[in-house]
Amino acid sequence: MDERVRPGDRFQVLLGWYSVLWVVFGPVPNIIAALDDPGALRYWALALPAALALCFAVLKIFPRNPVVRPSAFLGALLAGLGAIAYLRSGGAALYIVSLPHFWILARSPRRSIILTVAGGAATLIGAAIRHADLTGNAVFTVIGCAGGVLLGLGAHWFAEQSEERAARLSAELEATRSRLAEAHRRQGASDERERLAREIHDTLAQGFASIIVLAEAARAGLDTDPGKSAKQLRSIEQTARENFTEARVLVGSVPQSGVAPASIARTLRRTLDRFAEDTGIAVSADLPDVDCDRPTRIALLRCAQESLANVRKHAGAAAVGVVLERHPHGVELEITDDGRGFAVGESRGFGLDGMRRRLAELGGELTVTSSIGDGTRVLAMIPMNGQVAT
Numbered sequence: 001m002d003e004r005v006r007p008g009d010r011f012q013v014l015l016g017w018y019s020v021l022w023v024v025f026g027p028v029p030n031i032i033a034a035l036d037d038p039g040a041l042r043y044w045a046l047a048l049p050a051a052l053a054l055c056f057a058v059l060k061i062f063p064r065n066p067v068v069r070p071s072a073f074l075g076a077l078l079a080g081l082g083a084i085a086y087l088r089s090g091g092a093a094l095y096i097v098s099l100p101h102f103w104i105l106a107r108s109p110r111r112s113i114i115l116t117v118a119g120g121a122a123t124l125i126g127a128a129i130r131h132a133d134l135t136g137n138a139v140f141t142v143i144g145c146a147g148g149v150l151l152g153l154g155a156h157w158f159a160e161q162s163e164e165r166a167a168r169l170s171a172e173l174e175a176t177r178s179r180l181a182e183a184h185r186r187q188g189a190s191d192e193r194e195r196l197a198r199e200i201h202d203t204l205a206q207g208f209a210s211i212i213v214l215a216e217a218a219r220a221g222l223d224t225d226p227g228k229s230a231k232q233l234r235s236i237e238q239t240a241r242e243n244f245t246e247a248r249v250l251v252g253s254v255p256q257s258g259v260a261p262a263s264i265a266r267t268l269r270r271t272l273d274r275f276a277e278d279t280g281i282a283v284s285a286d287l288p289d290v291d292c293d294r295p296t297r298i299a300l301l302r303c304a305q306e307s308l309a310n311v312r313k314h315a316g317a318a319a320v321g322v323v324l325e326r327h328p329h330g331v332e333l334e335i336t337d338d339g340r341g342f343a344v345g346e347s348r349g350f351g352l353d354g355m356r357r358r359l360a361e362l363g364g365e366l367t368v369t370s371s372i373g374d375g376t377r378v379l380a381m382i383p384m385n386g387q388v389a390t
Contacts (some may be wrong), residue, residue: 085126315339
């Protein structure tokens, strides 16, 4: 829980301290001084400051009562200042210590200035009625009045500037929040587009490419090898059905991915069998039964599908090897071919980048090793049991 005091709370604390100081340095000294006054003067000198203190206490205790208004207390304070100045032959101290009341309780700077001047005038008039000559209290009263007006205007200006700064900062904060929310929305949309593009490339696009290759081969062999063409047509039909399932997954028509909840070894074995049947390329595989979660199975399968698609389209290979291994640091899938190879640094294809991003989302990494004429090695590694690749 945050224990820090907000600016508004600090202001209320300051007002509370001022209320205590006003009572201690305002009415109380006049009450103490009145104890030495003779006769009826003592009772009036005691009653007036006590009444002012009582009025202020009622205002603080019942701040929301419609009968107890700040203007009523201010009126009583003006009258009390004049009366105490008359009785005590002065009153400048009470007037000066009461100056903040005129700025705290009044509703506008104009009213505050009028009340400040009126309080000073009441103090001067009360003292002048009893003593016609100018005294030190009168001088202090005039100085206090001028100082109160200047300090009050300065404090009011500072408060207005603070409110304007707060409003400006609030508006800037709101604008920043709006921009941040919009940036998050755009980033989310961009991430979703990238995810869909990767899924389409790894599933539908690869399936369509396979269909095109198989269709061309089947058409070329219709007259010379009808049996082989029929097998290729069945592969086309199966690939089209798989693409249809993947398309339904992408548009949200089905809740699960096209990857069945089987072991990754069996899923890879089916993929490799289809690849060997469709291409005629020899495939050797070491696929132990490795236990891994569904996101890992999908990532490894997509890496295998993309690598095999690259072999089909670009490598011109005669043999492909696939090895699945479980290590203490995670699970690895290695795919090698004896094809023509390529310069890894010059590769600009979407497939490799898509594989890298897919593995990175799981904390894994992709290593591609190849050179012209020496074949290609693709190594996908995904950490398991909460481990993260470094």
